Amino acid sequence: MFFGWLTDTEYKAKNSKSKANLMTEAGDFDNNAPNLMVYRFSDIEVATNRFSFENKLGEGGYGPVYKGVLSDGREIAVKKLSKTSTQGFEEFKNEVMLTAKLQHVNLVRVLGFCIEREEHMLVYEFMPNKSLDYYLYDPMKRYMLDWEKRVEIIEGVTQGLLYLQEYSRLKIIHRDLKASNILLDEEMKPKISDFGMARIFSKDEVEANTHRIVGTYGYVPPEYVKKGLYSIKSDVYSFGVLLLQIISGRKTACLYGVHENLSLLEFAYGLWIQEKGMEFMDPTLDDTNSSCTLLKCKQIALLCVQENANDRPTMLEVSSMLRNETTPMANPKRPAFSKRTDENDELTRSNLKPEICSIDDSPISEVVGR
Template sequence: MSSKLVALFLLILLYLALRCHCSTPQSRVKAGYYYTDDGNLISDLNSKLFTHLICGFTFVNPSTHHLFINFSTEQQFSTFADNVKTKNPSVTTLLSIWVGRELLLNFFSMINQSSYRNSFVQSSIETARLYGFQGLDLSGVEPTGNSSDMANIGTLLDEWRVAVNSEAKNSSKPELLLVMSGNRLPALGSVIYPIDSMRRNLDWVHVLAYNYYLPAGRDRVTFFHAALYGPSNMANTDDGINEWKRRGFLPSKLVLGLPYHGYAWTLLSPQKNPMGAASTGPAVTKDGAVSYKWFKWFIRNNAQEAVCGYNATSVVNYCTFGLTWINYDDVEAIRAKVSYVKQKGLLGYNVFQVGHDDNWVLSRAAAEELDDENQNQKGRLLVIVLVSSSTTIVLLLGSVWVMCYLRKRKVKSPGIVPKARKGQEAKVNGIATSGNSNTNVPDLEVYSYAVMEMATNKFSFENKLGEGGYGPVYKGVLASKQEIAVKKLSKASTQGFEEFKNEVTLTAKLQHVNLVRVLGFCIERDEQMLIYEYMPNKSLDFYLFDSVRRFLLDWKKRVHIIEGITQGLLYLQEYSRLTIIHRDLKASNILLDNEMKPKISDFGMAKIFSKDEYEANTDRIVGTYGYVSPEYVKKGLYSTKSDVYSFGVLILQIISGKKNACFYGLNEDLNLLEYAYDLWKSGKGMEFMDPSLDDTVSSCKLIRCLQIGLLCVQENATDRPSILEVSSMLKSESAALIIPKIPAFSIKRNGDEGTKSQFQLEDCSINDTTLSQMVAR
């Protein structure tokens, strides 16, 4: 009897497993437009990579209000469904109706009449069935015109859905899908899409997440045409999706548009960073539009001359070739955007257009990114069903999961080390016991991966704060409501476990108000994550180099930031038990707390000196171009003067708001340091200052900071002041300063070094914002 019960139990488990394997959660949409005029053969389409394919375009006859297809493309429409189903029988085909741009006014006029709407609706259903399509797509409608036009769109959708339902019932065929393209924003001015009707009647809306900025437009400045993220004053996809959600549209009915094209701009002059640069208009084609396929061909034939990159913040690829700048989506951007689809809970993506792909690399990347989730969902569903069939198993696994989930372990030096996987315990011990710079080591939390995943909403794009050389940084909130920042090692990072351990041990033991505090780390699942106190105001570069946010940094705030960085460096070089050289001091590594107080971060590259050591040598040059001292670049030598050099660059950036990767001057042939020196030497130092300061009463202090910055960036390390001397110079407004020599990395090396500046300090008033006396805290 017992054996029969066991057999029955096993049969039930097998049945449930098969049911689970055969049933899948709601499938995501992997759609794409095929344009009949682009010259690609339908038989060449890899339909296996898509769940839905949309064939465009048909048009509306303005007299009869019926659909019509151009004679030249009629054959393609008639064979489309059969052809794509040869390779993928399960693919769903839709017929697209174009009513946009110059046709939109006529369309608005047509749908104003009930009889015209009826003619259009019936014709669309008949045409779709005639050519074997399984759905209809309305393309080109924007929230323009007036509110009555949008109300008529809503009425049309209501009537269209009723007609589709009725036709399916009478013909015993599956209902036709009804979808529609949508503008990035659901409202333009006071005109808004009929959201309620769209939500009620449409299977989905695919948001056209591209063509935001065009080289043939009115603006003669380069911008990304399909940025996923960006500041609020720049068009970006994330703002658009959030607005659709805010207006009440369901994310599960939104499909994200993916562009398989980019735009080429002609630059006015060569630029190292062409984003936001002056442009004379389109390049390559009349409107600048280039397909991904063409672009990849172009790169293959001009690989040596082209300079390409990926902007992880905006999620866009770009390439510069002479005076031509192209922005587009490559595999990295496509994968990131599909990941965004999953994070936001959107229904899927829709490609425009499939024929622009190059050997299907983009379509494969997108499908693989989305399929990863579907496979995970199937696996989770199988586990849930099997586990639910046995109360014992549920209790057992549930208890283990709860223990793992709630476990938050502590380790103290020399080490209370929790149980870990093989190899992990040694790593934890190594972190806990390394370094002896301070015997009074604070507690470090060793967080589980599950806790970090929960805190960061599964490392979602919404929680992403930015990305550096180490990897992405996410905002998190612990169960205790404490806000944290989680720095996660990227698989592509050149930094490894030694840098990770270095940062943990240093930042844990160096306690100062102007150094970012590390709270703990996570090394589960072969991950390397550092957990910090959260800095709500991001980093210094977020403000300095932004045309709008820089106004938030008035002269008083910039003084306090310079003061705070100085205090942090004083502690590292003078007042801690050992001398710490940061080696990667830059604007993005200066974080700002809720009071805009600066904190030095990112100690992965830092080195420890004893007090009787002054200089060291390395074969591995690390740091950031533009901030690294010349002796370090040329000879691998680093010392405390290396950080002084970086601090000098920072001072010049803080007072000017200028980047060090650009060129300046009348001929745009001077780097930042040369430009600062030339203006200071000629008595025009105020021309170097950030115009947003607009504070003439601080001119003396600004010029003094300019001169101190120039002293810090001199070629020879011995000529540079120590950080203690820099501190003294900043807090003493009347003491004479040494005349700086020509800065490092200058092309000019002539006999005018040491020439006094034409700017006379004695002519300045010193009744302005002062730097307070600095002491180590």
């Protein structure tokens, strides 16, 4: 068997060395980092009932995730690297090392890991209410998220990103922020998860370049797709897309409009410039008694998804806008990936009534730059 360009023998040797390095680095965390447990495969196997289908919580690009119960009664979530996954040991190690050093109420906590029998597993705190997308797109479950609850989720995600970008010892770019990576605890409070694709910036670093472009279609900004450039504004863009989904309950992969040829961003912007912004919103929501209105959130979202990264606000500015701590907000320019540039074209003239669409959001492990 081959792993990339390595023979089976070479891969085992590399894996053994990587395991030793990870164990060493995990033990070298400073006093501000939580203690990471090194779990035995046999204990996780028992906790998950041999990774039974009944305990399976879902599956992503990394691999399947299982619920488990340890011998002391603690509930855990186990993410198991799939042999067919496009992600590998480097992403596994990246997530262990990063999340072990990050502590915030709006970030999912990694409890430990297991490297045994050629298995690579991450052990997390268990989040009983699944992920945000589980509720947003379901015709019945969406009622469980009233506007007050959605505002709490928006504020929680904002605080989590603020911590990553401004207040942690490390400056972190997540690079895969999306609804399925926002997990909800027993009180429906949000926690950002999945840091396998995340990257560390120095505090004075502005942007970086990569030749391997990863993420999820619909959440990835244009400068990343076209040039491989990423920065804190990459996560701002993803946050803007997420915010549009939270206020509308709509999916990124659907096409909207009478002719079903508008992306979510174009559809939202078209209604905005026609001053029909409320037609975009989830009709189940009532923001009457909230200082954080649906229209304000839509304007903030559209500012976050503008084509030029320099035009997008920082998360500090987003937080200020959400909390009414700023002067009147700017008018958003056309969103990224817009096919139209003329303000008097069909996008503004046509009837933008949405059509029913059944396409699912499509997570991908790698997108190819144009």
